Amino acid sequence: MKKLVLVLFLIAISTTSFAQELPFKKEVPSDSVALENQMQQLASICDTQNLSELDLFKFQVIRGDYKDALHTIQKKIKETHQEERIYLDLYRHYVEAKLSNDFKETFKDAYQNYLIESNDVQVINLDKILILRDGTDYFISNFNDTYKNITAKEISNVTAQDLLKKYFLSTVFSSTRDIFFEEIKQDHKRRYAINDSIVIPMKDGAEVSMVVVQRKGNSTAKKSAILVSSIYAGTNEASAILSASKGYIGVIANTRGKRLSKSDIKPLEYEHTDVYEVIDWISKQAWSNQKVAMVGGSYNGFTQWASMKHKVHPALKTIVPMVAIAPGIDYPMENNVLHNYSYSWNYYVTNNKFLDFEASNDFKRWNTLKNSWYKTGVAFNKLDSLDGRTNTLWNTYMQHPSYDDFWKKMIPYKQEFAKIDIPILTITGYYDDSQRGAMYYYNQHHTYAKNPNHYLLVGPYDHWTAQTKPEESLRNYKLDNAALINIEEDLIYQWFDYILKGKSKPSILKDKVNFQVMGTNTWMHKPTLSAMTNDTLTFHLSADKTNDFYALKSKPNNSEIKMAIDFKDRKNMTNTDYYPWPLEKENINLKDGLVFKSEALKEDLIMNGSFLGNLEFSINKKDVDYSVIVYQLTSEGNYFHLSYYIGRASYSKNREHRHLLTPNQKTQISFDNSKLISKKLGKGSRIVVVVNVNKNNNAQINYGTGKDVNKECIKDAEIPLEIIFTGNSSISLPIWN
Template identity: 30%
Template sequence: MHARIIAGGILGALWLAGSAVAQEPKPTTPEIAFQWNVRIPLRDGVNLSAVRYRPQAQQVGTPCIFALTPYTAQRNHPRAMYFAGQGYTYYAVDVRGRGNSEGVFTPMLQEAKDGYDVSEWLARQPECNGKVAMSGGSYGGYSQWAVAKELPPHLVTIVPVAAVGPGIDFPILNNIPYTYNMQWLTFVSGHASQDRIFADGAFWGAQYKRWYEAHAPFKELDTYIGNPSPIFQGWIEHPQQDAYWDSYRPSPEQYAKMTMPILSITGHYDDDQPGALSYYKEHMRHGGSRAKAAHYLIIGPWDHDGTNIPQAEMGGLKFAPAALIDMPALHIAWYDWVLKQGKKPEFLKDKVAFYMVGEEAWRYAPSLQAATASTQTWYLDSQGGRANDVFEAGQLRGAPSAASTPDRYVYDPLDTGPLQYEYRPDVFAPGYAYILDQRGTQLSSGKQLVYHTPVLERDTDIAGFFKLSAYIALDQPDTDFTAKLYEVRADGSTVYLTQELKRARYRASLREAVLVTPGKVERYDFDRFPFTARRLSQGSRLRLVIAPLNSLAMQKNYNSGGVAADESGKDARKVTVTLYHDAQHPSALYVPIAAKSSVNGK
């Protein structure tokens, strides 16, 4: 659903919103009964518009699958044709205020109750046998969770793919907003699709560059874009986790009442992995034992779009055929199992399936935690406080230093240097090898901290969530960090693995802002890295980069400690970030070592 920050660069979002739809499978039969603009009444008198697809020869009711989309129903045509060809009635439903539906579009807040009404209306239709399911990815994945939390009696299953987590990964990530928010809000402005405007990555890059170079307040971004947005301004009023964001997502009590089987799907490089896994983790925490036993999770080697149609190459990485799951067929197998008492999908050999890149094989685990067998600890260190350069970096050691000079970098928020590696035409083009690009790290020499492990003596399989605990002091009340992990291969090339963003004022909690006391050394726990799984090759090293977050893609923090959305260049303060690594301050990186597969023990 939204743009990606990878290795310091911004990636255009066309394909992240579903450009692979043209590659959807063709239906097994052309004999589909089609009905355009079916009107679905809601409890408040608003009528939604849907396009219905059903098997032409079907004489009795079938299970009904529906998708709630803000992108207009016609974009779902290939998937709808396929599902109808497999014996299901499919409704592509325009959400309130979009496409041919009545009402006013309020992103994400409206889908819960509207979807409940759609589910129960469908269950009463003669073409439906009373069993209702949902489908969709990204916003459509979020819609499924929103509807499920309302507990519609006839909703039998959901298959949320790359599900957006409001307040988790969109429109803020760790309480830091995206500039992409305005690109997406323009896409869904009005009733019609603004897909050509949305898809022009070079245009959006130029808009963001103009705002970035002006050092204008984030709250003025919608005006800079030329699309003043009350929705954008409303989001700005909630800069941290609170009841507003909580209201979008299921509560613990609602998770506890869910009983339906669920298939969740995300990817290593899926921007909405934080949201998708937050739903999964909360359901595992609060759901009943029977419901949790019926929740399956798949984490593939994909980006956001790849969760829909996996590709053989993504971001410069190439994968074996094992990664190329036939997603539509898997969905049908799931629906057949749950809705038609068919066989359990063969792919689902245990509750969690994750792809081990490098091994090029799927591994299985009974739980997400069980994907990790152990944790390997590497302590940060440097020679004489010199860790600012890729070629003269600090070290990640097996034991903490008894005494060592702290490392530091100085960050000036007026620095526009990132433009030299972020603002390039190829960044906005499909096929850009962003996972293999290390120019951002190289060109930021002296403005960051870099640490390497020793050369790995054997292949090392990692799977799970990295964690970094760093003892840091600032001389200003706030700043933003990014912590990134790479594999540095024996030939010097790199593979980006994962990263976490952190705003210092939220170092203790995303629900409370506490400004930094200048000069005070505190432990910063970077414990929200996305899940990753990869075989690190013998001869490789791990690289940890700790740097300021200074990007076209994100709200700028000018370090003054004021309201970040209101700050501009006139508020800018240089900050010195000092990282300690001694006996009293054992800064460390915790690496998740993969467990063997629960299937065949491999």
């Protein structure tokens, strides 16, 4: 009976402790000893019953229970795959060092041995994760900000747990960063000969800074070079080291003005001449076998195409552009709609010879800027006035709203694609922000070149994972196992071995167009983009309405669907669900735009490719920026974001020349370059289409006056926009039956 009473008493105490507030007396943050004691005490009284094994380890560390912590982390490491143990291994070395009499020396020796025992690729991944994506400063500021914002003398268990987890990260990384940074760099020097002090002249007198990496201990035979041409100075060394570890010479060329170059920094403008000259320099080096390949993503994908604008250098044997931006096509504007994210990027890459992470990560500044712009309604070209500093690149972009000669000089244009006759592997993703840039190059190459040796690989990846390695989930959607390929470390070098060494072609490239069908755990392989589909599912907009949904009909009809947008109203925004994040959700905003829903699908279908739009409407303005989002409404009632399109009506016929609309007169606007996707749509699913006008704080607002949209402001918003879509408007989905 006494034992039962004792058990009940302990349960009551435990329950009370979990529910009650914990005492909290704020210390001076700079007093590390007092802070450590406070966190130790807090970790001792904080409830840990529902913690994960890893979080329990963190609490054991903070409490100073290092032997228990070591046992916990060793068990966790045994259960974790090698590739996912980078942080866990770091934590293990940290705890082992804490158990020693000399923390720094013990950690240094342990980590040094750990690196020696790791293979090339493992160390490269340590570099990319721990150095290139170093989060130490964030961990420190995150803890400090959280601690500073606590004003109460008592805190909840949840608040305490959150604070302690942040303290763990702040403490571990701040005390080890300098050590593992140095040890990883020293390990690179042990394995590789790295020359990072090369500066070569361009024909016009400018300078380009170079890095060359060779694997030590290999034969002295001449080798092929893998070139990364990048504006992101200081971030591509791991890529060059990876190339060296794979048996090539790794080379980095930074945009003129970056790294050691004394030239002015000019993003985008000179790559079309500079990269060609860099390739020429490589081909003349003693270690070169006169074979050069290029690789890289985003800006580093653009530079590959830029190098071939005037002609293909004889030494350039292949390129692998991943998620490549196309200046004037998808950056800084998409279908002539200029987004404001490029505003902060300009400072990131031009503020110094390397990269200004402090400016780039100043999210408060950028959010304040775009919100202020939206609320005040000033012209888009006045953003830097609101920001209080001059943004030279931004002001340059403002002068070129159409695809004019400023943009055309940067990459191949029309017939200039015809001479590109080397093998190419283009890689992009269904949710890659630069997909339309990557596909622009692909489509233009096929339009102007005869039977190009050009392969395409595309899957459920975003801008980052399409150039590295996809994780198990993307924006809350669990990927098929078939999609989990290692692009950066395996596929790319299989391709290089195929082209440069005569080895077998990568097995996944079974045809010219290779794409992963979401929801089927399979890939499909077709000779052309058009071969991806064998049917079309066409829906027409209709005024028939049930609750919040208009109907999608199979045939044209006499409907008129009206929509009004008051650009003066800055309390609300439209088109806020345009960007696909997350991919699948329970609800969408049914009050944002015109929402149309189809009947249930009678059979399983695969949507393959880019959906087409043919909108017929009249407006009381001379122009409009519009968007179309396509969802799958699953039989379970969830909305899956399939694809989307945004464009400016006045450029729908030609991105180079603006053709204003005639107010109150019917017009037809067609588009075919929406985001490409491949996904199985199960029987019982419905198609939901959202047609909208763009009015939010992420991009220009087109007031419809016909003036330069960059110069329009809220004074041009006196008359609300009224738009009437007809039942001849249609959305067509490319289908594989």
